[in-house]
Amino acid sequence: MSQPTKRDRILDAAEALFAERGYDGVTLRQIASEAGVDVALASYHFGKKLDLFNAVFERRAEALNRSRLEALRNVQRESAPAFPTVEQIIEAFLRPLELTQENADPGWRHYLALIAYVNNSTYWGKQMMSKLFDDLVQEFIAALRGALPGASDENLYWCYHNLSGALTLTFAQTERIDTLSKGKCLSSDFQAAYDHMIPFVAAGFRQVCQKN
Amino acid sequence: MSQPTKRDRILDAAEALFAERGYDGVTLRQIASEAGVDVALASYHFGKKLDLFNAVFERRAEALNRSRLEALRNVQRESAPAFPTVEQIIEAFLRPLELTQENADPGWRHYLALIAYVNNSTYWGKQMMSKLFDDLVQEFIAALRGALPGASDENLYWCYHNLSGALTLTFAQTERIDTLSKGKCLSSDFQAAYDHMIPFVAAGFRQVCQKN
DNA sequence: ACCCTTTTTCAACAAGCGTTGAAATGGACT
DNA sequence: AGTCCATTTCAACGCTTGTTGAAAAAGGGT
Known part of the structure; x- marks a missing residue:
């Protein structure tokens, strides 16, 4: 039973926050903070904010x-x-x-x-x-x-x-x-x-x- | 049959834009632009952005x-x-x-x-x-x-x-x-x-x- | 013509935004 | 120990945001 990767933690945090506040109501900094990672890591794994949104939705x-x-x-x-x-x-x-x-x-x-x-x-x-x-x-x-x-x-x-x-x-x-x-x-x-x-x-x- | 006031034009523009993009997906500048007025006019008539949102919803x-x-x-x-x-x-x-x-x-x-x-x-x-x-x-x-x-x-x-x-x-x-x-x-x-x-x-x- | 109030614009502010290039870290393999 | 690559952080950028104080314009009453 291993911990989720930081990449998965970003997806989880984004999922929860996007669901509650919508795409525009959430900042990448909030997501990163919730996931306990640096802001830039979201860009590294997913590219643009919109790409992260799509990744969450398709997962x-x-x-x-x-x-x-x-x-x-x-x-x-x-x-x-x-x-x-x-x-x-x-x-x-x-x-x-x-x-x-x-x-x-x-x-x-x-x-x-x-x-x-x-x-x-x-x-x-x-x-x-x-x-x-x-x-x-x-x-x-x-x-x-x-x-x-x-x-x-x-x-x-x-x-x-x-x-x-x-x-x-x-x-x-x-x-x-x-x-x-x-x-x-x-x-x-x-x-x-x-x-x-x-x-x-x-x-x-x-x-x-x-x-x- | 008089033209709508600028105040009403702001409400109309905000109504259309909030409905399409949600509260956070719309900026006061977009609303003002759509209404053909200055940004500051929305604040003058309605106060904060959230107050404008409520005014639209209650109208x-x-x-x-x-x-x-x-x-x-x-x-x-x-x-x-x-x-x-x-x-x-x-x-x-x-x-x-x-x-x-x-x-x-x-x-x-x-x-x-x-x-x-x-x-x-x-x-x-x-x-x-x-x-x-x-x-x-x-x-x-x-x-x-x-x-x-x-x-x-x-x-x-x-x-x-x-x-x-x-x-x-x-x-x-x-x-x-x-x-x-x-x-x-x-x-x-x-x-x-x-x-x-x-x-x-x-x-x-x-x-x-x-x-x- | 003058004053007073309301309406509207202008200009600017501090804060927060998404994004990026470079540096640091870590692990795997030799 | 050293090399390589993926991961992660750091620091900073240019831009947009909501909001505001002061100036300008408009309108009504006398």
């Missing part, structure tokens, strides 16, 4: 995509030759994110908050999200198309938009629901969030996309 | 709350003595936002994007949103409680969380769905967004909150 993307795709393949295999249900697909989309939280590493929590920041940003959102996550999303939408025969693309994508929004707000962990619900709901409780999100979203998809 | 809040509350009162009056349905309540929550878009003024569109920025931010979200919008939200949740007898607060607030997330992503107008759907859905089309969001969300509320 965990592959692992995330892999575990979600694996979850989708699992339910597809289990339900074969029929298509998996909407609930099963949504579940495969969400539950892997929950596992990352049980892990003691707080980095994953910061990473999801960073995704929320990027996904909701007019400026960053479009390109960065598409590049890393579009393939996976299309894979899930294809599965949903199988579960909802006859659904139009327009309806499917708008429903996905609603799912994506609800998920993104969960990632952000703003604690808004904590005060709103007077402590009855906690935005840090991802499991509760998904427990309520899965039936909610599945019912929404059926209502909008299902032939009557 | 349209009252009008927004008023039109949403009015829409809620309308459906309550129409359905009296019974409670309005879930669809009617969600509709009252969303449609007033759409009207702000028909208006030629692009400021409202920027303002909604700014709300998205604030609502998804760990740093800004909690306090700023609560202060201006909590009373209204509780009003709507009380109405939903009437439409969904027996629903627990926990279920109600998690469902609202899902609604809020979907709505926030719509506000952000990231154009992500445009590319994802290959142009079949446009994030600039608020009416289409709400047309799909209302039945989606209403079905979700019923699924999670309704007694069987």
Whole structure:
């Protein structure tokens, strides 16, 4: 069990700080200070500030995509030759994110908050999200198309938009629901969030996309 | 029909720029330049940069709350003595936002994007949103409680969380769905967004909150 | 025409920013 | 011990930032 390298400490510090304050709200000096290294070391390892931001954003993307795709393949295999249900697909989309939280590493929590920041940003959102996550999303939408025969693309994508929004707000962990619900709901409780999100979203998809 | 004052031009410019790049991504000089005034004028009218940010955020809040509350009162009056349905309540929550878009003024569109920025931010979200919008939200949740007898607060607030997330992503107008759907859905089309969001969300509320 | 107040600009400040070239350190191999 | 290369620090650069005090301009009342 070795210590993380200084390079990794920079990534971890940048991840946490970017997630909380956004790209422009964080200085390289803050990141270096948090990581306990000299400012110049960030430039040595990553180049420009923007390159560091991209490195942080890309670091965990592959692992995330892999575990979600694996979850989708699992339910597809289990339900074969029929298509998996909407609930099963949504579940495969969400539950892997929950596992990352049980892990003691707080980095994953910061990473999801960073995704929320990027996904909701007019400026960053479009390109960065598409590049890393579009393939996976299309894979899930294809599965949903199988579960909802006859659904139009327009309806499917708008429903996905609603799912994506609800998920993104969960990632952000703003604690808004904590005060709103007077402590009855906690935005840090991802499991509760998904427990309520899965039936909610599945019912929404059926209502909008299902032939009557 | 008089020109807007320089003070208003600063607010408009700040609104547009803060919405796109966030608080830290915009300089007072950019705002002043966009508004066509000297840098020092922003300080003269609003004080610190943070005070300007708050002024922008608060400027349209009252009008927004008023039109949403009015829409809620309308459906309550129409359905009296019974409670309005879930669809009617969600509709009252969303449609007033759409009207702000028909208006030629692009400021409202920027303002909604700014709300998205604030609502998804760990740093800004909690306090700023609560202060201006909590009373209204509780009003709507009380109405939903009437439409969904027996629903627990926990279920109600998690469902609202899902609604809020979907709505926030719509506000952000990231154009992500445009590319994802290959142009079949446009994030600039608020009416289409709400047309799909209302039945989606209403079905979700019923699924999670309704007694069987 | 004068005064008073509000609005607007000008000029400058200290502080902090991202970035870089050169120096120092450390480890691996001979 | 000595060489080489990757890593890390040091020190400094040119630039931009938010903010401010004083000057200038504009407007209204008499």
